[in-house]
Amino acid sequence: MSAITHAIPPFLRGGTFAHGVHPEENKHYTAGKPIQRFPFPRELNLLLSQHAGKPSVPLVYPGQEVVRGEPIARADGFMSVPLHAPATGVIKKIELIPTAKGPRKPAIILAVHPGESQEMRYGAPRDIDTMSPEDIIRAVQDAGLVGLGGAAFPTHVKLSPPPEHNVDTILINGCECEPYLTTDHRLMIEQPEQLVKGTQILMRAMQAERAIIGTEDNKQDAAEAIRRVLPKDGSITVKVVPTKYPQGAEKMLAKALVNREIPSGGYPSAVGLGVYNVATTVQIGALLPWQRGVIERVVTVTGPGIEKPGNYLVAIGTPLRFILERLGFRGSSQYLITGGPMMGETVSSLDVPITKGCGGFLVLRPEDVQEQSIPQVYPCISCGKCVEACPLYLNPCQLGKLAVKRRYEEMEDYHLFDCFECGCCSYVCPAGIPLVQYFRVSKAMNRDLKSKAAEK
């Protein structure tokens, strides 16, 4: 029997998606390490644009004393979220600080009171079960919740699909397919109650009948931990899917868990789904019943360049320099990446703070990178390995050739904007062509050309 089922490719058997890659997982650094609270630095740098959308508007002035958990910036319209003080202290100033993406952005600098117990004094309990869906969505925005998986898209916007979309199923994304990262893994093991609570709140907000928590088969212990606390009515189930990258992408997950295809350029709600990340859901479960906001998050600090890798509960706004100095990094020059190695952002400054979207921090030594990398970029011979790897069935080979020729507009005919930069094509390319980097440039160029054409 098993011989027969194994003869069928896994994506036809269901439970996963076609294409994708299997990078080295490297989760052993931190998978077994419980979440630890990280000390507060002297100063927190709280970026006003932690999220996708409009930056928050500061509510504080320099010299003002704030209490841990207190709102210090308000949302600017619907596509924005407020910001809360992660520690009791004094507002020092509002100035431009470096960000992971490069350009300097305005941030609130909060000097933490030394010797303060940092006990949580803000927030009051409320009965979430009697709240209407609209109230829940408003409460989600007030809590400053954004997608903590990395994209930092405001969660309340995802909870407000167009009225013609009828969402029947909530998918909770616990795949964490990025190598090295173990944030969601630890959260599922250590805080399954909050995860289930958060899932129930999401189901109420979206008026969905069922929810599926999806995780990969390298995290069986997490699946077990959640199964122990599931409600008896059977509305929430846990599904374990084969480990493969990028299983945690919205489109791949929908395909694997419920075999539905999210249309190109569309939202999951178009096929009756709502997809939320585990870390986000845990925060919803923990914060909403207390009327609190996001002030800290779990960050995996890992990689061979770190002396003490682990999963840490870090206050939002903690500078990377502080974290690295506490945990010790080896060697002199390093490759610093926020997020995982496949989709993360290279950091060019140690003064970059932890933001809501930053789930991991990876430190590689030059020798670790050299071991893996192809010494030079060879010409493309159209071997088609990237085509076989692309989970969206795009043609990275053709796109790459067009990008080299700077035919950016033509690339849109090859669905350039469907690419979500998972990095599978660059990973498998035997010629070492930095395909994803090409696509990022092309997308930026196309957007620029369009906006400049619109100006005229």
Added chain:
Amino acid sequence: MALLEQVTPAVIFMVALGAVLAIVIALAVRKLYVHEDPRIDEVEEMLPAANCGACGYPGCRAFAEATVKGEAPPSKCTVNSPEANQEIADFLGVALGQQEKVVARLACAGGTHVAKMRARYAGVDSCRAAVAAGGGGKACAWGCLGLGDCDESCTFDAIYMNEFGLPVVIEDKCTACNDCVIACPLDLFSLHPVSHKLWVACKNLQEGDAALEECEVACNACGRCAMDLPDVIRMENNLAVVDYSKNDMASPVAIERCPTGAIVWLEKDRVIKGAAAKKIVRKTPLPIEGE
């Protein structure tokens, strides 16, 4: 014979059909003839066929049409030599028109010898790619990355990269076609008439030591230039801004007290710094922080 009998009607039919269609076409040519000024073709011949768009028209043909109609003076073509433009003006019997030379200018002076680097960028050799990868590693988030997207975009060879990794515009060759303005991901290039001689070569929005820590020639928002020439210069977001609508009142007095030399007076292919600007003697790149 039988074959001929079969073929003959077909041949007659085809010939007749051909004749009828020929008459229709001949009539249509007369009836639907669009009169086009033959001078347009001639003027187009005299234009450089660069199709750069610097004149503001979508290509040389469109510009030729406009000049023949009298909508645009021939001098608007910045690629042609003045003599060639004079030829067009003589041919059309119109005035050459007054056209001030416009050139592209870079709002950054932070070469590798004065601007700090925080990290080393390794990747696709393009500014746009570097900007997408954590900003490219330059300490100043607004400064020129020096990977030469503008140099590559320039079809007239008017830009070269100097020894400090900064693009230099050769004013004689620059046609103000706007290509470098589009190519620069940091929006450092802009087009200016050569009479705009007062120039702020910095975009750093920080003030005081924060700006100087990143680059020795940054504008540190001290405001001295705005004090010396208050009608023309104002401080905005920690940066001196020149109001070019009052360009007549601009004078080199504004640059004299600038401590860093961020504001300069531009003569043809020459940059004049004020007397108080600190002298830069270093010719080698600054080391990368922490290495």
